[in-house]
Amino acid sequence: MRWPGFFSLGSAWLALLFVPLVIFYFLKLKRPRQRVSSLLLWYQVINDQRVNSPFQKFKRNLLLLLQLLVLACLVLAAMQPYFAAASPHAKYQPVLIDCSASMAALDRPGGITRLEAAKKQVETLIDNLLPDQQVALIAFHSTARRLTDFTDNKRILKEALAKLEVAPVRSQTIDALRMSQALSRTVPIERVLLVSDGNVPAETDFELPFELVFEQVPPGGPNMGITSFNARRASGEQWEVFVSVEGSATAESTGKLELFRDGSLVGSEPVLLVPGRTKRLVFRLETGTAAALEARLTPDGFDSLALDNIAYLQIPKGRPLSVYAPSTLAAFRRALQVQKGIDLVDETKALPGTSFDLIVSDRPEDMKLESQAALFIGFVPKDLEKLVSIAKGSIDVVDWDRGSPLLQHVLLSDVTAVDQPKIADGVRDGDFERLGYSILAFGRTGPLLLEKRLGARLEYYFLPHTDHSTLPYRVAFPILAANLVEISRVQSGLSEVRESRTGVLPQLQLKPKTAYRVTGPAGASVDVTSSETGLLNGVAAPALGQYRVTEGGTEVARIGVSLLDSMETSLVPVRQLQFRENLQVAATSAVLDADRPLWPLILLIGLGFLLVEWWYFQRRPGGVPT
Amino acid sequence: MSDETTKQFTTLLDNSILSRLERMRINPRRRMTNRMHGEHLSGKGGTSIEFSDFRDYVAGDDLRHVDWNIFSRLHRPYVKQFRYEEQMSVVILLDASTSMTFDGKFDRARQLAAAFALMGLFSLEPVSLYSCSRLGSLPAICPPCTGRVSRTKVFKFLEELEGGGDFPIEAAVETALRRHRGRGVAIVLSDFLTFGNLGRPFNLLFSAGLEVFAVQILSPAEREPELTGDLRFVDSESDISLDISNVGELLSIYQERRLALETELDEHCRRRRGRFLSISSDDPIEWLLFDLLRRKGWLR
Numbered sequence: 001m002r003w004p005g006f007f008s009l010g011s012a013w014l015a016l017l018f019v020p021l022v023i024f025y026f027l028k029l030k031r032p033r034q035r036v037s038s039l040l041l042w043y044q045v046i047n048d049q050r051v052n053s054p055f056q057k058f059k060r061n062l063l064l065l066l067q068l069l070v071l072a073c074l075v076l077a078a079m080q081p082y083f084a085a086a087s088p089h090a091k092y093q094p095v096l097i098d099c100s101a102s103m104a105a106l107d108r109p110g111g112i113t114r115l116e117a118a119k120k121q122v123e124t125l126i127d128n129l130l131p132d133q134q135v136a137l138i139a140f141h142s143t144a145r146r147l148t149d150f151t152d153n154k155r156i157l158k159e160a161l162a163k164l165e166v167a168p169v170r171s172q173t174i175d176a177l178r179m180s181q182a183l184s185r186t187v188p189i190e191r192v193l194l195v196s197d198g199n200v201p202a203e204t205d206f207e208l209p210f211e212l213v214f215e216q217v218p219p220g221g222p223n224m225g226i227t228s229f230n231a232r233r234a235s236g237e238q239w240e241v242f243v244s245v246e247g248s249a250t251a252e253s254t255g256k257l258e259l260f261r262d263g264s265l266v267g268s269e270p271v272l273l274v275p276g277r278t279k280r281l282v283f284r285l286e287t288g289t290a291a292a293l294e295a296r297l298t299p300d301g302f303d304s305l306a307l308d309n310i311a312y313l314q315i316p317k318g319r320p321l322s323v324y325a326p327s328t329l330a331a332f333r334r335a336l337q338v339q340k341g342i343d344l345v346d347e348t349k350a351l352p353g354t355s356f357d358l359i360v361s362d363r364p365e366d367m368k369l370e371s372q373a374a375l376f377i378g379f380v381p382k383d384l385e386k387l388v389s390i391a392k393g394s395i396d397v398v399d400w401d402r403g404s405p406l407l408q409h410v411l412l413s414d415v416t417a418v419d420q421p422k423i424a425d426g427v428r429d430g431d432f433e434r435l436g437y438s439i440l441a442f443g444r445t446g447p448l449l450l451e452k453r454l455g456a457r458l459e460y461y462f463l464p465h466t467d468h469s470t471l472p473y474r475v476a477f478p479i480l481a482a483n484l485v486e487i488s489r490v491q492s493g494l495s496e497v498r499e500s501r502t503g504v505l506p507q508l509q510l511k512p513k514t515a516y517r518v519t520g521p522a523g524a525s526v527d528v529t530s531s532e533t534g535l536l537n538g539v540a541a542p543a544l545g546q547y548r549v550t551e552g553g554t555e556v557a558r559i560g561v562s563l564l565d566s567m568e569t570s571l572v573p574v575r576q577l578q579f580r581e582n583l584q585v586a587a588t589s590a591v592l593d594a595d596r597p598l599w600p601l602i603l604l605i606g607l608g609f610l611l612v613e614w615w616y617f618q619r620r621p622g623g624v625p626t
Numbered sequence: 627m628s629d630e631t632t633k634q635f636t637t638l639l640d641n642s643i644l645s646r647l648e649r650m651r652i653n654p655r656r657r658m659t660n661r662m663h664g665e666h667l668s669g670k671g672g673t674s675i676e677f678s679d680f681r682d683y684v685a686g687d688d689l690r691h692v693d694w695n696i697f698s699r700l701h702r703p704y705v706k707q708f709r710y711e712e713q714m715s716v717v718i719l720l721d722a723s724t725s726m727t728f729d730g731k732f733d734r735a736r737q738l739a740a741a742f743a744l745m746g747l748f749s750l751e752p753v754s755l756y757s758c759s760r761l762g763s764l765p766a767i768c769p770p771c772t773g774r775v776s777r778t779k780v781f782k783f784l785e786e787l788e789g790g791g792d793f794p795i796e797a798a799v800e801t802a803l804r805r806h807r808g809r810g811v812a813i814v815l816s817d818f819l820t821f822g823n824l825g826r827p828f829n830l831l832f833s834a835g836l837e838v839f840a841v842q843i844l845s846p847a848e849r850e851p852e853l854t855g856d857l858r859f860v861d862s863e864s865d866i867s868l869d870i871s872n873v874g875e876l877l878s879i880y881q882e883r884r885l886a887l888e889t890e891l892d893e894h895c896r897r898r899r900g901r902f903l904s905i906s907s908d909d910p911i912e913w914l915l916f917d918l919l920r921r922k923g924w925l926r
Binding site: 039 | 731863884
């Protein structure tokens, strides 16, 4: 059995007030004198009363007793008793509240969201705050933000809690934990409370410097949602649109998925979802122009989460792939010319400032040309000149990265060349990686093929010149060229379009150092400037819908942002969180066993005694028989 | 109309009441009379002119009482019996202690005493009055007197009586009986709020050949008190105080005890062939005398 503790035991001195209370009671008890003819009957009454009621003595001074009880309640309340929690008393306690998309799930039709359930739990904690306890509220989804500083002001805490809303973003706990860690540098934090529905990453690369209590609100009801929405160019103007639907139901659930193009219905498919399985739907679409696609899922039964029932995708305008290859690279030009949808140009059209989708060149000066992808052959880039050089001699291909998109189905084992890349003494593979290069093919004396991502541009370097090798005479050569074209199409967004998720907009390749305005679905806009390389990134996208990027009022890009997260859609909570050093934190459905102050209850009882005393003092005389 | 005709005989009772009382008599339940000649017929044979019965002649009987007409017809001697008219004492005992001075109780007692005395005087009974106030002091006594001529004396005695004192009723009865001789009725006017033994005075009265007419006079405040809160009661005779909390809650018990006292007094009286009546000091005197007491058979 737990005994209550007293936060302000010094207030027990107030119990001395009992003495003056009793004294004043009896001093004040100057009864009015009532002269009567005889006390005979009154003596008999008193004797009768004592015989009939053993509590009469006690009852005679009921007023005094009530006053003593009221004072006892006041003294006890002043001592601020509380039932101590089983866990240690935490003076500063950050509370991390999950407000990711899954927290919008309802428990039943017309029920409350998980966030509202979490708010109730946190409100209980706030109500039970002891005078020396302070709480800081931190809300998190993909990022974290502090709602309040450490405070014991219940009004501030509750106001901040009331303003908290669900963001249609996936959940990440690490930012919130890091924020708590940062707070622990200013105040001693022993325990952090995490309130979530459990739709958070099970593993977090974080070393817990404090005790984490993972308080799990009850999970939401059955849910069905779109978790993936992509499109791939099939051929020419043909697109294949892929939609994945997942659910959390334990039984079969049905619904309907509709595909809209620029607001017009272009396809509809019934959805029968088997528990634990993902339903993949394919729509065929023919378009030569840019199109805004919208997928809408309409579940037949109760659906606890509405945020994942809609998804957006932007299909770009179709065009041929612009490829530049100088006329000196006859082998590559021949291999590229046979590819469909290619606009191949030579050095006569490669003017400064011209942009291409793909560059294949053996001229170092062509590195200045703009492109989404590039393959440079036969020379060493300047930043690698200290690491590797090309000498005369034969090469043998030792190994290559078969998983690389460029080298898929490419066999390099019987390729020989007279240019021999030779690595400098003491240089290791890590030195290339530090400069941003990854080696895709290894020769006996040095790297043969390197990859480097420079902003949005993907560059490949084949160090031996292909014209000095047997590669053009091998089957691998046209395959290599086809892979290169496919990579260029992907880089240019001409081959496939992937969904964009809420949180942050995907980076866009625009004009360098240009001011743009990004307008969200709710009408809120933000002005941003692209980088020196023309990249526009880091733009927050906290809401579902279409984001328009404009330059001086002219739309330059449109991006549809959706939730599309199977973790948030599945509503399957994790039961324990895994941290560094194999530290595990199990979820608990019980509300945090916090210290529970008793003084409000005692004050209420005291008020009750006061009312009884008032009634007893004021009541009308009774007992006269009719 | 002259002043003489409107002059009140006494301040205690109105003349109209007195004139009605002159025609009324005390109606005792038993014939407790003295041997002295009076107006009350004795149960024994007597010398009055009122015939009572016949009986067989026995040796020694006065031959003057033999009914010779019957003897001539039946040839057997029968003695003629007559009723005897005896005297009945009327003893009126007033409780003049301080408790009787509350709310007109003593005034009502004096009025009743005057009424009973008047009826006794007009029945040619010897009427004596006793009033006891202070313990240890001699009671105020109006010695037996008879006839209508004594009414002034009786009224004056009653008018001059003052209440106040601590004489308990049981002691008052004992003191009065030490001085009284003669059988009859004893009218006790008191509130009977005494801590003493109530059985003893009734026994003494019964032993003295007096039929008890006990009248308990209580004030309205004593019959139905309307009190509440915490009070300190002070006894009017002994000045002893008693603290009582929540008086309002105890009133039902008070009523029970008051009714129990009435029952006890009634029991004492009935056991001794007496009568008991409890009245309120604010009951109208006309209603008491000409309605209640007549209905109860106390008066005729």
